[in-house]
Every structure is written in C-alpha cells, then in structure tokens.
Amino acid sequence: MKKLTQTRLLLVAACLVIVLPAAFVGFTVSKKTESPWFGKYDANAQEAYDFELQAAGGETLRLSDLRGKIVLLNFGFTNCPSICPAVLANLAAVYRKLTPADRDNVRVLFVTLDPARDTAEKLGEYVPFFEASFVGLTGDAAKIAAIAKAYGVFYQKAPSDSNDPETYMIDHSTETFVIDSSGKLRMVFRLDQLPESDRVVADIHRIRDLR
C-alpha cells in the first residue's frame, strides 16, 4: 500500500516536472505562430501604388481618391472562363456579408490584364453582373503593365489551340489585394482563401478597426 502511494506520488511529480513545462512551451509556441489574420497581413504596409484608369461611362477612377475606404483589388480578364468569375463571385459573397454601413466603406475593383479586348464598356457590363457596386477598370497596355508590376501581378498571353487569334487566354496571378483606408497595401488573399467568406469578412473588420 505504501509502495503504491509512493508510485503515485512519483507519477504526479513526473507530471509536474515533465508535462507542465511541456504544455507551457507548447502554449508559448502556439501563441507565437498563431496569427489572428486569415490573409497575408503586412504590419509594415507601404502605400499602395496609385493609378488612374477608365471605368464604364467615360468615368476615370484614381485609387487615391478612395482614401477612407477599404479597397479590394483584383486583376483578371473578362474572357476568363473559370478563375475570374470564381474570384468575383467569391468577392460578391464576401461583400453581401458586410453590413450596409461596412459596404459603404468597401470598394471592389477589377483591373483587366487584357486591355486589347476589355473595353471600359465591356467591363462595365461584366463586373457589376457579380455585384452592382463592383467596378471594372482598363487603360492602355503600358499603364496596365506598370500597375501589374507594382503589385507583383504576373501575366502573359497563353496561346490557344484555336486558329482564331481572338480566343487567346491569359495566365495570371490570382491574388486579391486589400488596401486599407489610409491607402496602405495591408493584406493579400490567395485564390483558395476567398471561398471562406466569413474569415475574409473578419479580416476586413479588423482592417477597418486598425488605428
């Protein structure tokens, strides 16, 4: 009986000596690695590259005119059959989960990487189809190239196996950029993160509340 009690005491002591410190280490490690952010957050965000592009109806839009709003910025092309519609549909789902007050403070911009085919009018039909307030933007090819480069967006024409030169595709980066209300490029979402609209909305709320 006495021997059994001693064994128990040893076991308890072993727990205290081994398990508790291990748990503490585990806790501190998890605390260090766990980020409250879902997207890739940049604590030292720099000012987002400014641009002025054409929207539908002869309007021009300058990014810096949207100071005070959170901007979700995506790049693509309207002949894109799968990825771009998926991105825009996902962003629409995110947008609809925002409260009306938050929607007033969020702008979604879609910049074409195919200015040869995507006119402002075509973008004006295409982009608001997913959500009425979303804005499609175009400009001359050199300007689009400079903007894409500034955001680290890579794209190139992909040869089509069709004889029709108008049916080409464009391979492109698929990130969505988040610019905070002070105009800083604060976050990047990967394509595969966008369907998780609740988590994207939570990040938008946190960015809204940054001071």
Place this chain on the structure above:
Amino acid sequence: MKRCVAVLVLWAGVVLVRAEILIEDPWVRAVPPSSSATAAFMKVTNTDGGNVTLVEARADIAKDVRPMATTKKQIDGHEVSGMEFVDSFAIAAGKSRILEPGGDHIMLMKLSSVPAAGTSVKLTLVFDGAKGRREIKVEAPVR
C-alpha cells in the same frame, strides 16, 4: 433492391447511370450576358471497375465544348494560374474527380445563348473505358 437504391440515389439529387459512372451536382456558372464562354462543374465518380476517361462533352447552348485544366506555372519565381485545353479527364477505378471553380472544368465556348441563372443547360458527357464508350446526359442548373 437495386431499383430501391437507384430511386434513393436519384432522390438524393444524384444522376445514376448503369451504376458505373456517377455525375453529382452538375452546374454551370452564370455569367454576364456579354460573355462568350462559361464553364460547367461537377463531381464524377467512377464505380465502373476499371479506369474511365471523359473524352468528349456537348452542351445545348455551346458550339465548342472542351475539358480544360487549371495550371500553375512559375513566371519569374511567382506562381501564376492559367488554363489549358486537355484531350480528356481520366478518372481512375473507384475514384472521383471533382471539376470545380479554380480547377478542372468543362469549358463552354461559342455560346449560342448565354444561359441565365435559374435555367439549366443540357450536357452530354462521353466516357471511354474498358466497357466501351457511353454517353451520359445531365441537366446542369445555372447558378
């Protein structure tokens, strides 16, 4: 008993064809009226006992219908997504292949009419396998 299973499966929204190839949740992306292309998605499950291949697809609203795969390429060290036509989609015995946004899909081009959300598109899928060639017809809701 077989009939009972078939009824149950159909009731669950699954199209059952000869208990060999299952097409689940087929759908077509609603796109703006000015679009020249859209895409069809679905889950294909092969319970055929051997490998099968989707070799051809047809749609009532598109003149050119082809399987397409999403690719990931490296350009200047950055991952870039793209798409390329493929001849077929192989589905190994006992496996499923999911055609989904951002991944593999069936591209519908040269649309005779742009399908509106809430309507449906009639798709014919042609599979090749050890048991020969067969066609499966499905109605894919547009959403």
